[in-house]
Amino acid sequence: MLERETPRQELSRKIQEKTARTAVVGLGYVGLPLLIEFARAGFQATGIEKDPEKVDRIRRADSYIPDVDAPLLAELVASKRVQATLDESALADCDAVSICVPTPLRKTRDPDLSFVVAAAEAMAPHMRPGMLVILESTTYPGTTEEVILPALEGTGLRAGKDFFLCFSPERVDPGNASFTTRNIPKVIGGVTPACTEVGSLFYQQVMERVVPVSSTRVAEMVKLLENTFRMINIGLANEMALMCNQMNINVWEVIDAAATKPFGFMPFYPGPGLGGHCIPVDPLYLSWKTKQAGHQARFIDLAAEINGAMPRYVVQKVQQALNDRSMAVKGSRIHIVGVAYKRDVSDVRESPALDVIGLLEGMGAVVSYSDPLVPRLQFESRVLEAVPIEDAAAADCVVLITDHSSVDYKALVDRAPLILDTRNRLRDYSAPHILRL
Numbered sequence: 127m128l129e130r131e132t133p134r135q136e137l138s139r140k141i142q143e144k145t146a147r148t149a150v151v152g153l154g155y156v157g158l159p160l161l162i163e164f165a166r167a168g169f170q171a172t173g174i175e176k177d178p179e180k181v182d183r184i185r186r187a188d189s190y191i192p193d194v195d196a197p198l199l200a201e202l203v204a205s206k207r208v209q210a211t212l213d214e215s216a217l218a219d220c221d222a223v224s225i226c227v228p229t230p231l232r233k234t235r236d237p238d239l240s241f242v243v244a245a246a247e248a249m250a251p252h253m254r255p256g257m258l259v260i261l262e263s264t265t266y267p268g269t270t271e272e273v274i275l276p277a278l279e280g281t282g283l284r285a286g287k288d289f290f291l292c293f294s295p296e297r298v299d300p301g302n303a304s305f306t307t308r309n310i311p312k313v314i315g316g317v318t319p320a321c322t323e324v325g326s327l328f329y330q331q332v333m334e335r336v337v338p339v340s341s342t343r344v345a346e347m348v349k350l351l352e353n354t355f356r357m358i359n360i361g362l363a364n365e366m367a368l369m370c371n372q373m374n375i376n377v378w379e380v381i382d383a384a385a386t387k388p389f390g391f392m393p394f395y396p397g398p399g400l401g402g403h404c405i406p407v408d409p410l411y412l413s414w415k416t417k418q419a420g421h422q423a424r425f426i427d428l429a430a431e432i433n434g435a436m437p438r439y440v441v442q443k444v445q446q447a448l449n450d451r452s453m454a455v456k457g458s459r460i461h462i463v464g465v466a467y468k469r470d471v472s473d474v475r476e477s478p479a480l481d482v483i484g485l486l487e488g489m490g491a492v493v494s495y496s497d498p499l500v501p502r503l504q505f506e507s508r509v510l511e512a513v514p515i516e517d518a519a520a521a522d523c524v525v526l527i528t529d530h531s532s533v534d535y536k537a538l539v540d541r542a543p544l545i546l547d548t549r550n551r552l553r554d555y556s557a558p559h560i561l562r563l
């Protein structure tokens with residue numbers, strides 16, 4: 127008589143045969159590209175998303191994430207390999223579920239895990255033996271074991287035996303054409319060795335390289351190390367900019383020359399402040415968690431302070447530049463070029479442009495902006511509309527915050543009367559009306 131497969135054997139077989147039905151909960155910058163990769167690898171892929179507009183757009187094969195190729199999405203939707211739904215009960219039919227919901231900060235700057243908790247609660251009623259659940263959202267070490275595990279084991283099923291639970295940090299870099307969801311090595315750690323093995327087996331079907339680690343806590347900490355490393359080094363570059371400014375040294379030239387050292391140095395650049403959903407936010411998850419254990423994350427606190435002061439420094443530079451031309455900020459027309467948090471993306475979350483606009487308006491400036499990727503900008507309780515970049519010619523001062531590739535910088539240099547370049551994008555131009563951070 128044939129022995130019945132264990133849940134692990136059954137799931138592993140389905141994964142290898144590509145008959146496992148996959149799902150992604152949360153179809154944003156991280157979730158939609160992941161869903162597409164599951165489908166491209168040959169799996170049936172269902173996206174569960176609570177925003178009806180996103181579900182509708184996927185059904186119409188209308189990609190809202192620049193990194194997701196519209197013709198590919200159309201092909202996968204037409205063949206029904208990719209589906210999207212608002213209905214959480216679709217989870218009941220799935221074998222492998224990746225959770226990609228937001229992990230923002232509360233107003234108090236503490237972690238807001240409400241989306242992760244809601245996703246775990248949505249999963250619980252649909253759990254059955256032979257399921258794999260992988261949390262992808264960036265969070266503090268311990269979240270998978272402390273938040274997801276109890277919710278799923280509350281069903282009476284046991285992790286490592288009946289179902290498999292892992293954490294795998296999402297390392298995607300929106301707008302990066304060389305490194306994408308598929309070819310960025312995928313770190314994964316499970317709550318038990320069996321969980322790590324099953325989770326690794328699944329991601330080996332989808333990603334070019336999988337890096338198993340010994341626990342979910344290690345996997346959670348890997349992501350926080352990476353983003354904390356970036357945040358602190360950007361903080362150092364920003365402090366270098368402040369010091370160089372005092373000593374009348376071109377910080378960009380210093381960094382570029384230092385970067386010629388073939389070992390032991392990696393260039394980071396100053397800028398108008400940190401932006402995006404990750405670098406300004408994730409290290410605060412770590413500092414919050416370590417504070418619970420009585421340890422103060424001093425590097426993180428210091429870098430947050432330095433980076434957080436950069437928008438004010440940019441505004442001081444504008445004020446000084448106008449003052450040198452016998453003008454005040456009050457009443458001046460100031461044009462911001464680029465409001466997305468970084469080059470070639472449309473994402474404005476935590477963008478330093480928002481702080482710079484707020485500070486300038488607070489001082490009485492008349493602010494306009496242009497951004498080829500952000501036609502409208504939700505700013506406090508108003509919606510600002512982008513103006514054509516040609517309008518920069520009529521401004522008293524232009525502040526280049528985000529250096530999108532598609533902007534005609536030569537025309538900007540030719541037309542604008544005064545430019546503060548916070549990204550060194552105008553490095554090839556030297557003229558008295560161009561100032562650098």
Ligand SMILES: NC(=O)c1ccc[n+]([C@@H]2O[C@H](COP(=O)([O-])OP(=O)(O)OC[C@H]3O[C@@H](n4cnc5c(N)ncnc54)[C@H](O)[C@@H]3O)[C@@H](O)[C@H]2O)c1
Nearest residue numbers: 152153154155156174175176177226227228229263264296
């Ligand atoms: N954006 C990045 O560059 C990036 C990179 C690496 C890691 N991350 C991390 O990945 C996670 C997701 O980030 P993102 O940028 O994709 O966020 P996002 O806001 O673009 O997308 C999250 C999506 O989840 C949906 N959602 C929330 N709760 C839900 C629920 N219970 N059920 C179904 N859908 C739900 C939201 O409507 C939204 O569409 C975060 O933890 C973030 O820190 C983001």
